[in-house]
Amino acid sequence: ERAERYNFASGPAMLPKEVLEQIREELPNWRNTGSSVLEQPFTSTAFKQLMVETEADLRTLLTIPDNYRVLFMQGGASAQFGLLPLNLLRSGQSADYLESGHWARKAISEARRHSPVNVIASGTEQAFTALPPLDHWQLDPAAGYCHVTSNETGNGLQLQEFPELSVPLVADMTSDFLTRPLPLERFGLIYASAQKNLGVAGLCIVIIRNDLLRAPPPGLPTAFSYAAQAEQQSRFNTPPTFALYVTGLMLRWMGRNGGVPAMAAAAQQRSRLLYRCVENSDFYLCPQRPADRSPINVCFQLTKPGLTETFLTEAERNGLANLRGHAAIGGIRASLYNPMPLSGVARLVEFMTDFERKHG
Numbered sequence: 371e372r373a374e375r376y377n378f379a380s381g382p383a384m385l386p387k388e389v390l391e392q393i394r395e396e397l398p399n400w401r402n403t404g405s406s407v408l409e410q411p412f413t414s415t416a417f418k419q420l421m422v423e424t425e426a427d428l429r430t431l432l433t434i435p436d437n438y439r440v441l442f443m444q445g446g447a448s449a450q451f452g453l454l455p456l457n458l459l460r461s462g463q464s465a466d467y468l469e470s471g472h473w474a475r476k477a478i479s480e481a482r483r484h485s486p487v488n489v490i491a492s493g494t495e496q497a498f499t500a501l502p503p504l505d506h507w508q509l510d511p512a513a514g515y516c517h518v519t520s521n522e523t524g525n526g527l528q529l530q531e532f533p534e535l536s537v538p539l540v541a542d543m544t545s546d547f548l549t550r551p552l553p554l555e556r557f558g559l560i561y562a563s564a565q566k567n568l569g570v571a572g573l574c575i576v577i578i579r580n581d582l583l584r585a586p587p588p589g590l591p592t593a594f595s596y597a598a599q600a601e602q603q604s605r606f607n608t609p610p611t612f613a614l615y616v617t618g619l620m621l622r623w624m625g626r627n628g629g630v631p632a633m634a635a636a637a638q639q640r641s642r643l644l645y646r647c648v649e650n651s652d653f654y655l656c657p658q659r660p661a662d663r664s665p666i667n668v669c670f671q672l673t674k675p676g677l678t679e680t681f682l683t684e685a686e687r688n689g690l691a692n693l694r695g696h697a698a699i700g701g702i703r704a705s706l707y708n709p710m711p712l713s714g715v716a717r718l719v720e721f722m723t724d725f726e727r728k729h730g
């Protein structure tokens with residue numbers, strides 16, 4: 371039995387120990403306000419300052435151009451699935467969607483409740499083990515926007531390149547936000563829930579190009595209007611204050627640890643170690659096309675699927691938690707978000723090698 375426990379959950383994910391300690395230490399008296407951050411009015415000078423700093427730190431980490439606004443929203447990425455067509459499309463206008471996996475399908479079915487959707491390419495025929503190549507995308511030049519899922523959390527796929535399109539490119543980056551540098555100017559909008567790479571549940575970050583902000587259409591609650599939230603510095607209503615505070619700490623943690631380039635290098639190092647272990651064995655199997663494999667959510671199977679439950683139980687006993695694959699997909703999934711240290715993956719690889727020796 372080992373003391374240290376690593377959490378490979380797809381989310382909410384682990385947080386760095388030093389961030390957890392900072393939360394604990396400053397909880398009773400946040401920034402000398404005499405009260406905890408949980409009890410701060412969101413309109414207080416100190417809390418407004420926290421929001422300004424958080425946005426500034428995010429802008430620095432990602433080099434966000436001045437013509438983009440940062441919004442702090444609630445409802446998770448799942449709410450964004452419906453809010454995108456409601457905020458971005460004119461009546462009757464359709465949107466293009468890349469059907470790359472489980473989360474893209476969720477985004478599509480939710481968007482379809484509000485507007486026509488055109489699927490530009492789909493990975494269904496490959497059972498979502500590969501991404502449709504860019505030259506197969508059947509883009510509609512009249513679409514209101516084109517939506518992609520930059521990282522398919524459940525299918526273990528990552529889009530490696532973002533095209534320059536004539537329509538606004540919109541990306542769900544919930545599982546790989548801040549894990550690699552981005553060509554921001556190619557995007558109309560990016561959104562990401564915070565609970566994987568940059569904090570806890572409750573906060574969804576939206577980065578939107580100014581020209582896409584427009585008055586809320588009838589039927590859209592004002593709290594979910596990008597324009598209304600932009601106009602009020604994301605304080606149209608009470609923002610998720612604690613989640614914002616934790617994201618602030620996470621952004622500073624990333625800044626101290628080399629920023630996005632260092633996060634990207636660490637993600638490559640971690641995932642290479644794990645994919646190599648899978649590749650070098652006949653006991654483990656990764657059906658994903660190598661070029662499309664995600665460095666963030668590494669999905670693999672046991673060639674003897676009957677051993678999956680034993681694998682998961684023994685892993686848990688060894689301090690390797692939450693390795694079960696997505697409910698709809700099965701197998702094993704190791705989610706390697708920014709706070710996951712290389713030592714966690716090294717331990718997993720060691721465990722996998724031992725397990726194969728015992729059961730192979």
Ligand code: PMP
Pocket residue numbers: 380381445446447448449473519521522523524542543544545563
């Ligand atoms: N998109 C992707 C790619 C995800 O991984 C998730 C969460 N697993 C979501 C959307 C949904 O996020 P939320 O639960 O915050 O709505």
